Amino acid sequence: MVSVVVLFFILFTVFIFYSINSMTNKLCVQKEIPDERQQKVFRTINILILILLVSSYVEVLYT
Incomplete structure (x- = not known):
């Protein structure tokens, strides 16, 4: 399950x-x-987008 989420992200x-x-x-x-x-x-812009993506990944991973 985690590998599918990682691949998607x-x-x-x-x-x-x-x-x-x-x-x-x-x-x-x-x-x-x-x-x-x-x-x-x-x-x-790239740093801000990276922060946004990492935070969304963590939220999805631990929710």
């Missing part, structure tokens, strides 16, 4: 990161954010 995480990074890239292009700041924007 890994696939879900890949999809979420791809989607969010795609939207972040479009935002950076649309708002004309300089290249120097883009790296910081991507890093911040």
Whole structure:
């Protein structure tokens, strides 16, 4: 049972990161954010998404 949940979350995480990074890239292009700041924007968003995904995984695992 746990392995199915882990597999689901890994696939879900890949999809979420791809989607969010795609939207972040479009935002950076649309708002004309300089290249120097883009790296910081991507890093911040990815860290926040990672925290969200880890917390949801822990909640599902222990509920």
